[in-house]
Amino acid sequence: MARIQVNPETCTACGTCATACPAIFMIEGKKVRTFDEEHCTLCGHCLALCPVDAINIQELDSKEFPDLPQDLSISPDTLAAFLRSRRSCRVFAAKEVPQEALERLIDMARYAPSGHNSQNFEFIVVNNREMVRTLAQRTAVFYGNLYKLLSAPGVSLPPWLQAHMRGFRLNWEYYQAGKDRIFRNAPALIVIHALAENTSSAQNCHLAMAHIMLQAHTLGLGTCINGYFTTAAERDPSIVKELEVPKENKIFTCCTVGYPVLKFRKLVQRKPPSVRWL
Numbered sequence: 001m002a003r004i005q006v007n008p009e010t011c012t013a014c015g016t017c018a019t020a021c022p023a024i025f026m027i028e029g030k031k032v033r034t035f036d037e038e039h040c041t042l043c044g045h046c047l048a049l050c051p052v053d054a055i056n057i058q059e060l061d062s063k064e065f066p067d068l069p070q071d072l073s074i075s076p077d078t079l080a081a082f083l084r085s086r087r088s089c090r091v092f093a094a095k096e097v098p099q100e101a102l103e104r105l106i107d108m109a110r111y112a113p114s115g116h117n118s119q120n121f122e123f124i125v126v127n128n129r130e131m132v133r134t135l136a137q138r139t140a141v142f143y144g145n146l147y148k149l150l151s152a153p154g155v156s157l158p159p160w161l162q163a164h165m166r167g168f169r170l171n172w173e174y175y176q177a178g179k180d181r182i183f184r185n186a187p188a189l190i191v192i193h194a195l196a197e198n199t200s201s202a203q204n205c206h207l208a209m210a211h212i213m214l215q216a217h218t219l220g221l222g223t224c225i226n227g228y229f230t231t232a233a234e235r236d237p238s239i240v241k242e243l244e245v246p247k248e249n250k251i252f253t254c255c256t257v258g259y260p261v262l263k264f265r266k267l268v269q270r271k272p273p274s275v276r277w278l
């Protein structure tokens, strides 16, 4: 439960906090307000909006609320070009990723929205090429075994699974040839996990990942989400034993990180959106 305090000396009863927050209620025309402290999610809207800094929440540190920078303008066209220019990276330079850059990615992931502001995403950063390679190898072996199992005589597969068989087989064949088709020799990997049973964990982790990928793009780093690894780790937890993911948690997503070798010259086409306007 949050402990919300208002400084009666400075509060002007403007009501901005109550307008923004469903857990704060003004009593008409008075400085008095009631707080539903039990349902405060510590989102910080009230602190960030109050024009006279009259609000204090014991669980939050007001020093973590710097003034909004004056110029936050990014033109819609610049943002559109930036979003369109983020591409998955599968060819990484030999260069390692500096620790500070990875720290920055994790730092920015925290600002993603999360259900009830739970911020329940947890990160594992593997900034170790050898360990990334080991995880890739185990993942490839998982797909090799799966491929053999599913291609045994008499096994009939639904079309969606049939469509994945080529990828499973190639993961295994690359591994046998000493190549890495899973993480593509990336120098670093970020894994995001959260409580398996929380209904918003999946969205929280994926949104945190979006922040990581976009921040990485600003730093000239390439990323690629990896579903092969996430799927394999869920089915065979021994693949990720060193990561020590708590057993009540689940890995929801991960991405490789490194410096891209290839430089795209053009933006790309996407399908027209499937949308119904009502």
Ligand SMILES: Cc1cc2nc3c(=O)[nH]c(=O)nc-3n(C[C@H](O)[C@H](O)[C@H](O)COP(=O)(O)O)c2cc1C
Pocket: 086, 087, 088, 089, 090, 224, 225, 226, 227, 228, 229
């Ligand atoms: C949920 C998810 C899982 C993905 N898994 C993989 C993967 O295992 N291996 C891979 O190379 N790319 C993977 N990708 C990357 C997609 O292939 C890529 O986003 C898509 O082709 C569009 O290309 P772009 O990211 O360059 O725009 C994944 C992307 C998502 C969102």
